[in-house]
Amino acid sequence: MFWSKIFIPTLKDSPQDAEVISHQLMLRAGMIRKVASGIYTWLPLGLMVLRNIENIVREEMNAAGAQEVLMPMVQPKELWEETNRWDKMGSELLRIKDRHDRDFCLGPTHEEVITDLIRNNVKSYKELPLNIYQIQTKFRDEIRPRYGVMRGREFLMKDSYSFNLNEGSLQDTYLIMRDTYKRILERIGLDYKIVKADSGAIGGEVSEEFHVLAENGEDTIAISDASEFAINTELLLQDGEDINSLEGQDSPDGHGKIIIKKGIEVGHIFQLGKVYSAAMQANVQSQEGRAVDLYMGCYGIGVSRLVAAAIEQNNDDKGIIWPESIAPYEVNIVGIGYTKEQKIADASNKLYTKLTSMGYKVIVDDRKDGYGVKMKDAELIGIPINIIIGNKFLENGEVELKHRNGDSSLTQISDLPTFFDHFKASS
């Protein structure tokens, strides 16, 4: 791809209504634009990152034996009445009417729809366990959307639902999902904690949250300084107790002292039990020929929120520093004087073709601008590696290899393919 062709409207100044760093940088880097409060358009660059994360999630879900479907965003009132949630949910459930005056809602989650699907199509214990997922746009009419896509009203989520014959099987699936979530966050390259959580309005007993650690996190979690233990502070606090009073207390798991950290909740896994299957008569015939309600689990991961979380954890005063796993482009070829010096343009284009054929995601800065403008943009949008082709190349064939993390070195342009061969092999 060429810079002159792609739609990346970068901004020098941060729009005034953006508070947290990820929101500011996503706007400045030309990744998103606001349409209404908590509702955003994803521009090409933002969408590339979103898709990269989505694909990692999809690959890991498939590897864990889950199967992808796509459920509707618009859901009928009748299903929600079966679980009583049409009444229980507040105004975060956006209700709409169709032309026949029938009630629908925009799906904030899909337990009802998936449970309806399974009860109508799965009749025997022999068909279990099942783990079904989708990656889809959700809508929750949040009381107060904020921080850009971190807490939007419309957002992209991977939600999966498991159907198991008994509690033991549910626990097996739950642990597989727990493992899968760990792999997803490690593959993206984020610092995270698994946190004991309140299962909230959704019901069920066992529940854990996956938090990406970041200063701007909306949740406060208590972590042991001596073990893996972490718990949402909401579960530790007595009425009126101050969060800071927890710091330094003995960890509830008996190992070490409590440290208070901020986290962004990017994943949440639940063992639901029979809450929904009982309400909706989702059962199968057991080996003994009796109808038994299914044990269910549900597992959510916020795909769009992960984009913001990744930026919160990886930025500096110049801009975003993408982990290579999700970078929109891995390599940026900066041709200085590209529009004027044919040799620079030729070398840039040739290198682009070569690296692209090696499997790298490459962009060429073919714009008429000078070095400063090009590097500022490259740093803002966080491309991991920049290859600078300029005067030195014209003089003696040398190009500069400049990493977003600050490292830089000079090398002959002819040595680059070998370098990238090794680079790919080692990552």
Add this chain to the structure above:
RNA sequence: CGGGGUAUAGCGCAGUCUGGUAGCGCACUCGCUUUGGGAGCGAGUGGUCGUAAGUUCGAAUCUUACUACCCCGACCA
């Protein structure tokens, strides 16, 4: 929903107190020069000042109502 704040060109802002018909920087367009850290000169484009009503000879500016957006809180798979 309670509290606080903002609304003037794509972005950042001044002008509002003290009413006189809209300005600055960046961006954008054209030309020439420039090209290893956000270039220079020259010439341009772009705004019914959030919406509506009112006061006035005259409203971005004063009054009232409304709307949108942001922050804190409550809320939250």
